[in-house]
Amino acid sequence: MAAFLPHYAVHYADAEHSLEEVTKGYRLALVYSLCLPPLSMRHLKRGNDNLLSEELAETLSTMGPEEESFALLLLHEYTEKSIEDLGSGALKGIDRARFVALEEANAAVPADRKMQFFIARLKHEIKYYGENGYEMSWWEESSRNHTITWFSTSGRRFGAENSTMKMNFLNPGHETFYELWRPHGSSKEKGFMGNHGPSKKTMYSRYAVIGWPAARGVKNALEFINEAAVSEMKTQKPIDTGAVGDILIKLQAELEKKKPNAKPISTEFFQALCEILVDAGDVAFVNEFFLKCFGKLCAHLQDKDAVVPVLTTMFRSLNWNEIGREVLESFGQLDHRTSLEIGVLVADGLDDGETKTALMHYGMEKAVQLSDGMASCSTKTAEILWKWVLGSDEPDALTTFAEKVTKSQPSSLDVATRVFVQCLDQIDTKGTKFAALAAIVEKRITWLKAQIQQLDKPFSWEMPDAEFSDNAQVQTFLRGTAQSMVTKDVHRFKKLQDAHNFVAKWMRAEQKSASYVMAASEEDGTAVVTITKTRAWFSARQKELLQYTTELEMLTTHFGEGAGASGDMELESAS
Template sequence: MWGFGSRGDWDDEEMQELMKPDYEGLQAENWPFRSVAEPDDDYLPPGDACQSVSAVLGSVNGVAGAFSFESISDSPPTLPGLAVKGVGSVPVPLTKTHAERLLPHCTKAKGTEKVWELPGDQVEMKNPRWQSGINWLGVTIGDRLGFKYEVLEVVLSKLVVYEAGSRLDKQQDTDENDHVMAKLVVQLPSMHAGGDLVVYEGTSGKEFRYDFGKKDGTAAFAPHCAVYVADAQYAVEEVMSGYCLMAVYSLVLSPDEPTLGAKRADDLLQKKLCVAMADVATENKAIAFLLSDKYNSRSMENFGAAALTGLDRVHFQALTDANALLPPEKQLRLYIVQLEHNTELTRDLSDNPRGRGGYFGRPYSPPSPPTWRNTGNYFSADWYSTSGALLRRFDHKDWSTTFHLLNFGLGGSLRELWSNNFSIEDDIDEMTYQYDAFAIVGWPLAHDVENTTRCIGEDVALASILEEKLIDVAKLMAFMKIATGDDGYDEESVWDDKPSYLEFCQKLCEAVVAAGDVALVGLFFMKFVDLLTEKEELAPSIATLVQAFGWSRTSTFILSTINGLDQESGLGLALALASAFEDDDARTAVTMLAVEKAKAMRPDVLTALADFGLLWEPAVACRDPKAYSEVEQLLKGIDASLLSPVVETLSKHVTATSSPEIRAAFASLVSTRRRWLEAQLALLDKPFTWEMPDAVFPADAQVEAFLRGPHADFIVRNFVSLGAARSFVAEHSSAKQTNASFTLSANGRGSNSVVTVSKTLALSEQHSKEVASYKAELGRLANCVSSGKHGTDSIDRKAEVKRVKTE
């Protein structure tokens, strides 16, 4: 058997089916939320508090329960089979004869003469269909009242007889049982005039009027029902004639169900939600629920929670309303977050997609389904305030266990919970499983700083602290410890994708000043300022600290920070602070420290610093005369060749109003620099010649003599080979050319090999640039002196005369 036909056993449709990825299996295999629950396990938010919030929110549908209404279609049977203990059967409508038998067993309603009441336990409805009809009526009424998940028991509380001339003024039922949620008034078939029931809705002023079939003539032939919530006010208008017979039922919540003082379904749900949210706050849990509708970042940034629609808006509003009823220590802080997770899969190209063998006697290996490798898991979260402010974009922390997802008490699995927010991008050899949803996140307001720091970012947490009218010192201290890891929380504090650390430190300094606790100052310097690169730019903020707390209470931290830097950085920070400080003691201390830093540096390094020239002004203004005298001595000891940037900087600070001593010192520096410039020009500003009198070529005295002479080219001989000549060229071409400019080239053969040294114009061109620069500087110095702008003209001339006489 050769097996030629084996490959033909697989047609294209079978092959396509075989190669089709097992999407559901791959999703389970690469499930990103395994640390929370397996994809198909029954899922419940962990903890009773989270489950309670989840269940209550699931009961909220945004449809308010009715206040009062008439129930017609679900009325009980026409004949109740009314019987009263001690009286027997009482036919309806009630006649005068039967009323005279019934009323002696009743008591007058409080404050009335012709309204009679009989307790419910003295009354029996013998028609078996009556009670079943009443029970069913209780279900439908409970649903309309908003009790969709609670069972209301219908209990007959009393029978009421209204004689002609009777009425009830506006009043409210006073049930001893706080589980009574509503009243069902059933007017039994009656023949009378007047006696309408009027129910008043206090908040809106709306009235509900029930005539119980009198207008359409059905009052005597069928029972009529009206419902109102238990705390409603109502009245019965005067009965003009006949008898009106009413059975009043109480709709009672199960004794096992806490009422929390609520009388309406909406209030009960809200109070249950308050209790559950308070428990979440007490347990320091973070909750979240995925939004069911689709949104985008633009709508969130423009409108925040106002962009929510449908049930998303209902659930968010329920949380907000309940939150407002809680004390601050039990409230939750709500945020909007766009959650995203991408799982990237790549097909293993070593698969056997078409099968192998099947020819020349080789056994046929059937095709195998593709295998996929997980090549990346990426979390991302964009955080918004509920008003729409973007707090953080592309935060890449793993958020899967940060908060507990609510499922609204519906049960099911996490896979089902994410099903509406899950998609697959399939590109033959690559696939991406994407989970993308907006969610509402809430955590305890009392732990907002802690959670915000860890989940969103230090800058966002600090901004929330600064929003408060009074800075809470304990909260700020806790934040600073969390942000630096001093609370034991193992989390990297990184600033990628965040505002600059300088801006953060400036705002933190503002918070420390507002808090007014000096204990925060040390923490600020040791844990935050030490990490800052741009310390000089923080000088104005540090100055506010000194102004708020005083130099004596802050000096240790500030001077320690300066001394902890290298000489150059320390000098820069000290000078920046000297410029920013208003306190004399503080300015003197940092100025003297800057002087010490400058004295410890090499002159060439010191004069190259942009900050060095700035040392002059604070030294002049310093209360300690030692500062200026030491800076003056420091300047006098600097070589004239290094004075250019110093003189340039000082020219901006020395004016005609400066003291004679300062102007004399500046004039001396200018004079020293001018003499050096003039000497350099005397050496360099000459007609062109090939002579390079200061050239240095230590390897060959003849070449050095040539470089110093007038000729343009020179031949170096006595090489044993061309290779030796080339080695000479390689060695000396790479060496630094001191006071000279030339090229080297090797040529020839064997012992006739030579190296040609050719002078170039580079040194001359360099000298020409230096000459132009020196002349320009001399011109500036001449203008500086002759203009008298710095008050140095007469002083400079005196210095010149003294120098000439000395010479």
């Protein structure tokens, strides 16, 4: 009889379970019925033969383009990570069913009646203070702050904004205001703090699906979400030029308010904005963007490497005569090296033409103003600029550039001389270009010979330029011939831990022109540190020697031994 008694089991989502073939025993049959509670879930009941999505479609069709937004609060709890990772795919249970119904309804309405949906985290913070005690009657409200963190339905996070946005909350469950928010709130209290009385902070937080007419998408996004406005505009053809102007005005105002440590501007926003400026077909917007926004936007851009490919694509579609002055003026708002690199790298991605030539000229003008001969620039930038100068048909380009570079420190000329060798087959060895290059090579060869003379020495424990600011006697040891020393008579430690701290400090520090290891120990109850030199410093110099020797051989092979002859007299004093 026991086999036929009723049994009960509970299965829930994500419960651990397995499927096994039953070959004998009894079958467990589950008999159940679904009932709607009298009031709280009556909204789930279908009142006629239409699907919920069909009913919603009828409702959406009646909404005009000037209708306000609506918000549908989600019943389940979610995390920002799940929303960012999955977007609307993170929704579960009744939340998912309702969202799918909204999407199906939206797909069924005419284009001019379609809605735009976002996922938002609504947070409402209330702060209280108490003067005389903790009883609720003594709490006084001090402030309220409402923020909305916006996400696209695909999960892209647009950021959090303080908001006074008025929302029309849908309430299909006919819940009271208390029932809507109370379960989603939490409070923290602090006691008396010196001269301050007790305080309390209450936070309410819920996720919601927010929708508004797509016809108002740009206007609403610009007002409430900022970055989303640009993404939305990309989908609208033709581009609303009035909205473009509004975006530039608001962007300029936001950039003026941004602090150095403010949330960075996304690469997607920058890229989308530049695409819109081109698609709008009004060069006045492009010039306004560069003059009033570009410099500050670059300072706050999330990925500064994105500037080059975005501008390269943008300039391919624009006439340099119409935008050139404004573009170069905006580059001048950036630091010297950054403006040089952006100009050269963008030019490198363009076909030959007026824009490429103008940007390369700009890069050359900036380069000759550098005191380090482009040593502070990336190797790629220096190579691109040198190759352009060497290949240019303009007779004065190389002369002007070479004269300036010749005055630079010879230690910074390695990129230039390497490019010379790569391009030598394009240069007449009897022409003025070769003579200009030979003067630079001569200076580099002289410096290389001096460096090789200093480095080409047999192994020794001497490290003549070693620095140790904490103790002159330790510095003397590092510069001498001994391999190790003990600090017993040089530096006294009160206890072993002090010696360990000393070791930790100096092993973390940069070892200037030296290499050594340290170990703390005790000798006859006295804490000491043993310092032992290593071969790392000598090995690094040998690596440098090989590098310089190889470069010298390359230069003398292509430019001849005589290139450095005039520098032989300075060999002993060169550094």
